[in-house]
Amino acid sequence: SLTAGIVGLPNVGKSTLFNAITKAGALAANYPFATIDPNVGIVEVPDNRLNVLTELVEPKKTIPTAFEFTDIAGIVKGASKGEGLGNKFLAHIREVDAVCQVVRAFDDENVTHVSGQVDPIDDIEVINMELILADLESVDKRLPRVAKMAKQKDKDAVAEEAVLSKIKEGLEAGQPVRALEFTKEEMKAVRHFHLLTQKPMLYVANVSEDDLMDLSGNEYLKAIEEYASKEGSEVIVISAKVEEEIAVLEDDEKDMFLEELGLSESGLDKLIRASYDLLGLATYFTAGVQEVRAWTFKKGMTAPECAGIIHTDFQKGFIRAETVAYDDLVEAGSEQKAKEAGKVRLEGKEYIMKDGDVVHFRFNV
Numbered sequence: 001s002l003t004a005g006i007v008g009l010p011n012v013g014k015s016t017l018f019n020a021i022t023k024a025g026a027l028a029a030n031y032p033f034a035t036i037d038p039n040v041g042i043v044e045v046p047d048n049r050l051n052v053l054t055e056l057v058e059p060k061k062t063i064p065t066a067f068e069f070t071d072i073a074g075i076v077k078g079a080s081k082g083e084g085l086g087n088k089f090l091a092h093i094r095e096v097d098a099v100c101q102v103v104r105a106f107d108d109e110n111v112t113h114v115s116g117q118v119d120p121i122d123d124i125e126v127i128n129m130e131l132i133l134a135d136l137e138s139v140d141k142r143l144p145r146v147a148k149m150a151k152q153k154d155k156d157a158v159a160e161e162a163v164l165s166k167i168k169e170g171l172e173a174g175q176p177v178r179a180l181e182f183t184k185e186e187m188k189a190v191r192h193f194h195l196l197t198q199k200p201m202l203y204v205a206n207v208s209e210d211d212l213m214d215l216s217g218n219e220y221l222k223a224i225e226e227y228a229s230k231e232g233s234e235v236i237v238i239s240a241k242v243e244e245e246i247a248v249l250e251d252d253e254k255d256m257f258l259e260e261l262g263l264s265e266s267g268l269d270k271l272i273r274a275s276y277d278l279l280g281l282a283t284y285f286t287a288g289v290q291e292v293r294a295w296t297f298k299k300g301m302t303a304p305e306c307a308g309i310i311h312t313d314f315q316k317g318f319i320r321a322e323t324v325a326y327d328d329l330v331e332a333g334s335e336q337k338a339k340e341a342g343k344v345r346l347e348g349k350e351y352i353m354k355d356g357d358v359v360h361f362r363f364n365v
């Protein structure tokens, strides 16, 4: 399954946030994973549609879908040269599908900053530069080989050389691959490179508890937002400390706490949702009297592939998917009424599933 890695310099609040994630996940009793990697935190994906479907269908149980974060510790300046835990750090980043970079945006005399003062842009650039340097090394290794093949008129090599050169130029100018523009053709080649700065990234601004209620005075946050918008990345504001406190609360207590802070949603929930989007994930539902359940799939997956997420047999013996869009179902008020209104579709093998589809898979056993 896809996972988002959490990175950041020391003392920015990573462990605090990751603690919040594991504590929240521990409440998610539906996921009794046998062997959990201590660096992996599993959280439920908040989705109000699941509550609505539960009211509509009144099932015996309701099961949300889950999502994984991986804690990637150990970034320091010089990581790309293998300093400190550098190599290990880069290897871990290679394994994740998206990156959440925690950035310190709070003042606290009691918490030392690795470089002596709080400077979020400097912090971001330390990390991004290490990743850029690591990518440059990969590109420099590959480019001469490809250039050689290109000289022999190998068409694919000629195309690849052009893309690699473009990437090299970008990296040398300090630009991550995700910020460069590629044609569809170029994009095909880029995907094979598996470069670190190609992974989608979002920034997690860790602000103080007090700032949460009024962010307008936080200059660090403004700087982070400006930086992120230049590369088209999103910024999620959290207070890791607050998240750690509310992670252990029951839903209604949590809502009260958030209301007092003037927030409609916890920072963690925002982060989960944003990471989900960043990874190109979507949700479909199964809704029966036994259980109403949300399932995660990757956008672009076909109906049989989505059936395979529930059980491989569902994919092997797939016949069709009886599908109704969530909005149509809710508007109709019941599956029967949705059927009468002609809103339930019979979809075949080629059907590309949509976010919010409520389905029954039909299959041969």
Ligand code: GDP
Residues within 6 Å of the ligand: 008, 009, 010, 011, 012, 013, 014, 015, 016, 017, 106, 107, 108, 111, 206, 207, 208, 209, 239, 240, 241, 242
């Ligand atoms: P890491 O090294 O990035 O994992 O950072 P930690 O999560 O260990 O946090 C470093 C220190 O900063 C700890 O003493 C935390 O209690 C403190 N800290 C983390 N988040 C916040 C926050 O939102 N506000 C304040 N005041 N302190 C925080």
